Amino acid sequence: MTGKSPGKVKRSAGLLLFRRTDDGLEVLLGHMGGPFYARRDAGAWTVPKGEYEPDETAWDAARREFGEELGLPAPDGEAVTLGEVTQANGKIVTAWAIEADLDPAAIVPGTFTMEWPPRSGRRQEFPELDRVEWMSPDRARALIVSAQATFLDRLTEHSL
Structure with a gap:
């Protein structure tokens, strides 16, 4: 039991870094670590983010999680x-x-622990993000968790 009430909406907050290059706008995304995403690319990339509780502001959580x-x-x-x-x-x-x-190359990812393989009783540690890359918004849109593509659209609108 996690201590969280059933049906409670989980909230996450994150920071999407962007930079302007000679080739145009680029965003920094992370590939989710762990065995579930090891062989996936599409839908396995995310804004660096994490969950937070009601006693923390989303902004503070975004900076902490980064x-x-x-x-x-x-x-x-x-x-x-x-x-x-x-x-x-x-x-x-x-x-x-x-x-x-x-x-x-300067990234030192945080880690999480989970039982792996399932029902094995063994706990293994995995990186939160197993790689981080700069990419164009178009490439990012093809790889990011689908709902987060909206963030790319909003950033592109702002940067014009």
């Missing part, structure tokens, strides 16, 4: 509100975009 997932402090800069989306699993995700550059 640090936890990437092992680097959230960058400072003007935050562009990207609003909320509801994912297929019912989770509500709130995101902001910040213009910043970051070397994916």
Whole structure:
């Protein structure tokens, strides 16, 4: 039992970094770690984000989760509100975009532990994000969790 009441809506918050290059706008996405996503590409990429409880603001959670997932402090800069989306699993995700550059090689991902293989009794540790890449909004749209594609649209509208 997790201690959470049944039917409680889960909320996540995250930061979508973007940068402008000679080839145009790029966004930084992370590939979800763990065995469920190991062989998937489409729908397995996400804005660095994580869950939070009602006693924490979405903004504070987004900055905290960025640090936890990437092992680097959230960058400072003007935050562009990207609003909320509801994912297929019912989770509500709130995101902001910040213009910043970051070397994916500098990432030290946070980890999570789960039983794997299922019903084996063995617990294994996996990275929250197993890789992080800069990509064009078009490539990102083909790979990101489908509901989060709305964040890409909102960022593109803002950046024009």
